Amino acid sequence: MTETGGPSGPEGTETPKPQAGEPAQPQAGEPAQSQAGEPAQSQADAPTPPQGEVPPSPAPEQQWQSPSGATPPPPPLPSYQPPQQQYPNWKVGLGRPGVIPLRPLNLTDILDGAVTAMRKYWRMVFGAAAVTAVLTAAINLVGLLLVDTTADLERMRDLGPAATDQELMNQLLGVLGGTLASSSIGLVATLLGTTVLTGFLTVLMGKAVLGKPVTFKEALREATPRLLPLLGLTVLYTLAIMVAAIFCLLPAIIPYTFWALASPAFILERGTVMEAFRRSVKLVSGMFWRVFGILLLATVISSFLASIITIPFSFSAFLSIFGDLDQMYVPSTGDLILQSVGTVIAQTIVGPFTALVTVILYIDQRMRREGMDIELARAAGIATPPPPQAW
Numbered sequence: 001m002t003e004t005g006g007p008s009g010p011e012g013t014e015t016p017k018p019q020a021g022e023p024a025q026p027q028a029g030e031p032a033q034s035q036a037g038e039p040a041q042s043q044a045d046a047p048t049p050p051q052g053e054v055p056p057s058p059a060p061e062q063q064w065q066s067p068s069g070a071t072p073p074p075p076p077l078p079s080y081q082p083p084q085q086q087y088p089n090w091k092v093g094l095g096r097p098g099v100i101p102l103r104p105l106n107l108t109d110i111l112d113g114a115v116t117a118m119r120k121y122w123r124m125v126f127g128a129a130a131v132t133a134v135l136t137a138a139i140n141l142v143g144l145l146l147v148d149t150t151a152d153l154e155r156m157r158d159l160g161p162a163a164t165d166q167e168l169m170n171q172l173l174g175v176l177g178g179t180l181a182s183s184s185i186g187l188v189a190t191l192l193g194t195t196v197l198t199g200f201l202t203v204l205m206g207k208a209v210l211g212k213p214v215t216f217k218e219a220l221r222e223a224t225p226r227l228l229p230l231l232g233l234t235v236l237y238t239l240a241i242m243v244a245a246i247f248c249l250l251p252a253i254i255p256y257t258f259w260a261l262a263s264p265a266f267i268l269e270r271g272t273v274m275e276a277f278r279r280s281v282k283l284v285s286g287m288f289w290r291v292f293g294i295l296l297l298a299t300v301i302s303s304f305l306a307s308i309i310t311i312p313f314s315f316s317a318f319l320s321i322f323g324d325l326d327q328m329y330v331p332s333t334g335d336l337i338l339q340s341v342g343t344v345i346a347q348t349i350v351g352p353f354t355a356l357v358t359v360i361l362y363i364d365q366r367m368r369r370e371g372m373d374i375e376l377a378r379a380a381g382i383a384t385p386p387p388p389q390a391w
Contacts, residue, residue, distance in 0.1 A: 094373055097380035098211035102373040105364040110294060114356035117208050124216050125352045128200045133347035136193035137340040143185030144336055191238060193347075195231045198355050199223040202267040205359040210380045226267055233266055233273045257292040258284050264362040283365040291361060298357040306346040313342025 094102040099120060100113035118125050203223045207214040237259050245252035258281045265283070266276035284291050314335075366372035 094377040095380070095382045097377075097382065098207075098209040099205075100209060100360060100363070102367070102377050102380075102382070104368045104373075105360070107294060107297075110357060110360050110364060111298075113360045114298075114353055117205060117356050118352055121204060121208060121214075124204060124214075124219065125201065125356075126348055127216065128197060129351045130344070130348045132193040132197045133344045133351060136189045136347065137344045139189035139192075140186040140343075141336060141340045143182045143189070145333070147182040147185070187238075191231065191234055194355075195227060195234050197351060198234075198263050198358075199227050199230050199267055201352055201355045202264050202359050205264075205356060205363075206268055209363060209376060212380075223267065226270075229273055230263060230266060233262055233276060236273070236277075237262060253292060257288055257295065260284070260291065260295055260358060261362040261365065264359045268362075283362065283369060287365065287368075291365070294357065294361055298354050302350045302354050306350045309346040309349065310339070310342040313338050313345075 096102065099116040100109060105113070200219055200223050203219045204214060207219070237255070240255040240259065241252050244255055259277055261280040261283050262273075262276040265271070265279040266273065269276070269279065271279070363372065363376075367376075
């Protein structure tokens, strides 16, 4: 071997050295000159690895190249993508922490929310409805017994065909006067019961939308300071509808719809009575017929279910329809008590439905107009999407 560590020739011979002017002869192991005329890279100075050892890997510039001479591009580095926050499905908007989804509601959502609240908080809902229904029915029954129209009805029935027009008119005025007096007492009782039940259920629904637990005492303690002003609001609302109904049916629809959301606005926003009326008008404006249609549908459903429940308790009055038309039906004290029991059961089951629909409709209008769904989502601890960026 030579001093450089390259391979030697046959034994006893040395590698001939090129003369001046002669091209160097390629040694064994050196690549020949390429056809393109480019000289091959000399590896004379490269040490030969000992036998039995694996030669080291070539340098990066000596790695494999394509026949065209182009170096393959390096693989792309994986780009970092920050984890995207997952938000609730669009079908439930910003989520459903409570009885309704936090997005603009349709008719099915509103009715389902009322039924879900009645089912989830059934002890509180039906308990409050039963208490108010019993008080209302008791006051109404006392009024019917105090203002006794039974004697006037019996005298009118006993007049017979020989009675004069003046006698018929006198008896008719007496019956109408007694009926009006007893109806006034019943109206006052209904207003009281409606006020208490509406205030209680409004506070309950405010917690139920967020899915927060609430007890009977907490809801009653929060609603009690607002009940007296709420009674005045309810009286004004009822009188406005009655006065408008005296002139025409269509004007009665206007205060009935525009001021329908005043009660939940008064309880949840804690403003004054006049502010609650103004808030209701603002929320209903532009969606008058939608609000009216939903309220009318809820009233029709409640009245239909209540009539089905009370029919068995008004069996005597129902049978009088198929009896002698010349005989006027005069209810006895037992009939009045039985009818009151049926009214209590009907109001306990059906009464909360209309109140809950009204509160959900108020929340829906605020979500549509004021973005209340975002506020409710934050209050419930749900992540809200970032605001859109302006370009």
